[in-house]
Amino acid sequence: MKIALVAQHATLLDRRDTQSDPERTRLAELASRLAGSGHEVTVYAQNLDPGLPGHGKLGAGARVEHLGSPVAGASRASAGDDSELLARVPAFTGPLRDRLSEARPDVVHALRWTSGLAALAASRGLGIPVVQSFQSLGITERRHHALKLAGPERMRLEPAIGRSASAVLAGSTDEESDLTRLGVPRRSIRVVPCGIDTGEFAPEGPVASRNGRPRLVTVAGLEEASGLDTLMRAMVKIPGAELIVAGGPSRDELRRHPEHARRCALAHSLGLGGRVLFTGRVAARGLPPLLRSADLFVSTADYEPSAMLSLRAMACGTPVVAPAVGSQLDAVVDGTTGILVPPGRPAQLAHRIRQLLAHPMMLEAFSAAAADRVRSRYSWDRIAHETIAVYEAFGATAKAAA
Numbered sequence: 001m002k003i004a005l006v007a008q009h010a011t012l013l014d015r016r017d018t019q020s021d022p023e024r025t026r027l028a029e030l031a032s033r034l035a036g037s038g039h040e041v042t043v044y045a046q047n048l049d050p051g052l053p054g055h056g057k058l059g060a061g062a063r064v065e066h067l068g069s070p071v072a073g074a075s076r077a078s079a080g081d082d083s084e085l086l087a088r089v090p091a092f093t094g095p096l097r098d099r100l101s102e103a104r105p106d107v108v109h110a111l112r113w114t115s116g117l118a119a120l121a122a123s124r125g126l127g128i129p130v131v132q133s134f135q136s137l138g139i140t141e142r143r144h145h146a147l148k149l150a151g152p153e154r155m156r157l158e159p160a161i162g163r164s165a166s167a168v169l170a171g172s173t174d175e176e177s178d179l180t181r182l183g184v185p186r187r188s189i190r191v192v193p194c195g196i197d198t199g200e201f202a203p204e205g206p207v208a209s210r211n212g213r214p215r216l217v218t219v220a221g222l223e224e225a226s227g228l229d230t231l232m233r234a235m236v237k238i239p240g241a242e243l244i245v246a247g248g249p250s251r252d253e254l255r256r257h258p259e260h261a262r263r264c265a266l267a268h269s270l271g272l273g274g275r276v277l278f279t280g281r282v283a284a285r286g287l288p289p290l291l292r293s294a295d296l297f298v299s300t301a302d303y304e305p306s307a308m309l310s311l312r313a314m315a316c317g318t319p320v321v322a323p324a325v326g327s328q329l330d331a332v333v334d335g336t337t338g339i340l341v342p343p344g345r346p347a348q349l350a351h352r353i354r355q356l357l358a359h360p361m362m363l364e365a366f367s368a369a370a371a372d373r374v375r376s377r378y379s380w381d382r383i384a385h386e387t388i389a390v391y392e393a394f395g396a397t398a399k400a401a402a
Contacts, residue, residue: 001039001391004105005031006119008085008092009112010045012064013056022194022308023135027111028058029195033384036060044099046085046092067095082154085114089121097122107131107391113138113154116161129166129395134158136305137178144303144325159183167394169387171306172327190390193330194306195383196315196374201288203317203371208286208293213275214241214357217294217318219282219309220301222248222259227300227323229266230346236270237350241357243276243298246290251280291316295363296356299328302343307331311378314338314370319363321353331378337370 005027012028027043035041041062047054050070057063068091100108100122109131110119116132123130138150138158162168162184169192170176180186216238220228228245235243245263254260260278267276282290291297297313299322304310307327310320314331320338322328334340339352356363376382 001107001388002103002105003034003039003041003391004100004103004108005041005043006096006108006110006115006122007043007112008046008089008115008118009048010043010064011049011052012043012045012058013052013066014049022306026194026306026308029197029380030384030387031062031064032059033195033380034387035062037384037388039388042103042105044096046088048088065099067099068092082114083151085112086117086153089114089118093118093121097126100126100128104128107395109133109387109391110165111135113158113161116165117157120161120164129391130164131167131169131390131394132161132165133169133171134162134175135171137175137182139182140175140178140305140326141303167390169390172330174326174329175305188394190386192383192386192390193327193378194308194311195380196308196311196378198315198375198379201291201312201315201374203292203367205292205316206289208289210293211242214238215244215294216241216296216298216353217244217246217290217313218298218300219247219287220245222257222263227302227343228263230344230349231298231300232263232266232270232272232276233346234350234353235272235275237347238353238357241275241353243272244279244290244294245276246279246282246287248278248280254278254280287312288316291318294318296321296338296353298349298353299323304328310338311374315374315378317367317371319356319366319370321349321356333369333373337366337373 007027010027031041031043043064045066047066047068047070055065096118107129108119108123110116111133112135119130138154141150159182162179162182168179168184168189170179170189171193173191176189176191179189291313297318297320299310310322310331313320314337320332322332322340323343324340332338332340341349341352
């Protein structure tokens with residue numbers, strides 16, 4: 001099968017550390033796994049940075065092409081700005097249509113909403129089915145009060161994109177419900193979650209050093225919406241345990257960050273002393289050992305579209321404590337691979353964590369179940385297989401309708 005992955009924002013040929021960009025990691029893995037299954041895969045992105053090569057290869061032979069001339073004033077930072085990407089859709093659509101007309105893929109799979117706009121316009125009249133992945137929906141972000149709320153253009157256009165696509169891939173049952181509320185026909189929606197590299201994230205492997213205390217690990221930025229304050233207040237009622245907070249800027253930059261200073265002051269006021277350690281950004285190779293070293297991984301995100309961090313922890317054999325919202329409801333089997341708790345309730349969070357830490361045999365059982373769940377449900381081999389099944393089913397339907 002000939003597959004075109006349209007990701008206007010992608011910077012896959014930038015070889016810098018990608019640990020802080022899970023969306024980019026997912027795209028690279030998907031393209032590589034599809035190519036590794038014997039399919040011809042090309043990722044089409046907009047030329048937003050003259051410093052990146054015009055084309056190149058990913059693992060397993062997937063190709064990347066940057067389309068169009070470099071955009072004046074654009075940079076890598078543009079890839080995260082919806083309003084800038086929307087303004088540049090017309091300049092991306094023309095070259096994309098030329099490539100789709102020449103290459104004639106069997107299916108076009110657009111990732112994010114601006115890519116969907118370009119893909120639908122570029123494929124019009126060509127008889128090529130378009131599959132859409134939003135990664136995250138504007139209405140969901142607004143409901144969870146995400147830090148950067150979706151703009152009016154996105155709120156207006158996402159429903160139209162979903163209804164116009166041949167199929168829509170939802171990352172969770174929560175997203176599936178939101179898509180149906182937007183008017184996307186349920187028959188055109190398939191739930192295909194985030195994939196996890198179960199070779200890199202596995203129970204076996206190096207383990208970060210420990211000091212004998214029960215260890216909780218979280219990966220969180222320093223933003224107010226991260227829920228980190230709730231976890232720190234819960235730590236007051238989990239005596240003897242330590243909390244490792246990974247994420248945010250590098251360790252050197254962390255010391256100068258005002259939110260870090262505020263959190264250190266909060267830890268001091270709560271009497272947590274040396275029981276909370278902020279590591280700053282953790283390199284890709286350092287994350288699996290850190291996750292393996294934890295007794296529990298605690299998700300502090302008020303909203304996480306894919307639950308990727310929880311799944312990575314589970315893949316390493318670390319049970320998860322997560323808020324009972326969004327994709328966490330699919331990822332964490334409450335009472336089997338971890339526990340789900342109502343968000344924003346530090347006393348209840350502390351109570352459930354104390355229960356788990358007091359029962360080592362239960363933690364062992366949760367650990368085995370967590371790793372098994374990720375291997376069986378979230379491995380990239382399975383996710384690639386399910387994605388291909390959607391391409392084939394809806395591609396055949398689109399051709400029959402034509």
